[in-house]
Amino acid sequence: MSSAQIASKAVKQLDPEDIIVLKGLEKTLTRFESIPIEALKRITKLDAGKIEFRLGRLNAFGFVMKSQFGYTLVSSGLDALALHSLVRRGLISGMGRSIGMGKESDVYEVISDAGEKAVIKFYRIGRISFRATRLKRSYSKPDAHNQWLEINIEAARKEEEGLVRALAAGVTTPKFIARDRHAVLMSEVEGLMLHRCRKEDIENPRELLKKILENTRTAYLKAKIINGDLSEYNILFDGEKPWIIDWPQYVNPDHPNASEILERDVENILGYFERKFGEKIDQRKALEYAKGEKKSL
Ligand SMILES: Nc1ncnc2c1ncn2[C@@H]1O[C@H](COP(=O)(O)OP(=O)(O)OP(=O)(O)O)[C@@H](O)[C@H]1O
Ligand SMILES: [Mg+2]
Structure with a gap:
């Protein structure tokens, strides 16, 4: 089971005091590698006996890790806090398959409270290297080792901004619903990643390519953002429209590398359509179109 699935199973069994202790660990995550019971007493205002009991439960759920110096929050604990909050806000009621x-x-x-399907994306940047770091470290030093929390929250914030700006400008992209910590909740696209589509799934590849470039242009001109990771892996096709997803690395047109980044996005898409479908559009023309220097393709 993945960390988020573990969290979703356990989240329903968490008591208010479990949450208080988890939040106490979250607060100190970037300051301490491992937090002693004494410090948790100050933060949570609970007595040592209660804290130990709660930590025992949280440890059994896999939300905290114990060392000789104390306890630290791990990523499934952060998932649990995010899920707990989204459930309390009435936004989700259950977790489904991994997609x-x-x-x-x-x-x-x-699944939302209303029974509708949506998608939740948990950021996991640095998952591998942070785990390795954690195993090597022992005692609490206020350095960069637990930055994974902030980095992942920042990525989710950035994705939120990208989704909201793109959608408001008319880009075909999932609808942002909510964010909590490192998790972004958005509408589900009923489509297949472009890279997975077979040739016969796409009736008119040239039309599809044009629609992708049109979305790139709308994002650039109206939302003033460049996706920055545009490729067949970040486009879903629903049989009719291309959906642009995955925005945490977006840049504004005044970014010092904006030109190169837009060029790379356009190049990736043109290259893919040429390789897979033999559809060719001149790169210079496509770029001028995306930047609004040309009215049509
Ligand atoms: N709103 C959505 N609706 C349907 N499927 C989605 C949605 N968002 C993401 N997915 C699915 O999850 C996959 C990964 O999402 P995304 O590209 O946003 O994350 P990522 O950070 O690129 O992940 P990875 O590290 O795997 O590249 C997508 O390729 C797609 O299959
Ligand atoms: Mg992606």
Whole structure:
């Protein structure tokens, strides 16, 4: 089971005091590698006996890790806090199947209170290296070792901004629903990653390519953002429209490398369509179109 699945199973069994202790550990995460019971007493205002009892439960759920010096929050504990909060806000009621697991994120289908399907994306940047670091370290030093928390929250914030700006400008992208910590909740696209589509799934590849470039142009001109990771892996096709996803690395047109980044996005897409479908559009023309220097393709 993945860390988020463990969290979703356990989240329903958490008591208010479990949450208080988890939040206490979260607060100190970037300051301490491992937090002693004494410090937790101050933060949570609970007595040592209660804290130990709660830590025992949290340890059994896999939300904290114990060392000789104390306890630290691990990523499934952070998942639990995010899920707990989204459940309390009445936004989700259950977690479904995993729909994407990569280096930087885990994506799941979720069910809303109203019974509708949505998607939750948990950021996991640095998952491997941070785990290795944690195993090597022992005692609490206020340095960069637990930065994974902030880095992942920042990525989720950035994705939120990207989604909201792109959608408001008319880009075909999932609808942002909510964010909590490192988790982004958005509408589900009923489509297949472009890279997974077979040739016969796409009736008119040239039309599809044009629609992708049109979205790139809308994002650039109206939302004033460049996706920055545009490729066949970040486009979903629903049989009709291309959906642009995955925005945490977006840049504004006044970014010092904006030109190169936009050029790379356009190049990736043109290259893919040429390789897979033999569809060719001149790169210079496509770029001028994306930047609004040309009215049509
Ligand atoms: N709103 C959505 N609706 C449907 N599927 C989605 C949605 N968002 C993400 N996915 C699925 O999850 C996969 C990963 O999502 P995304 O590209 O946003 O994350 P990522 O950070 O690129 O993950 P990875 O590290 O695997 O590259 C997508 O390729 C897609 O299959
Ligand atoms: Mg992606």
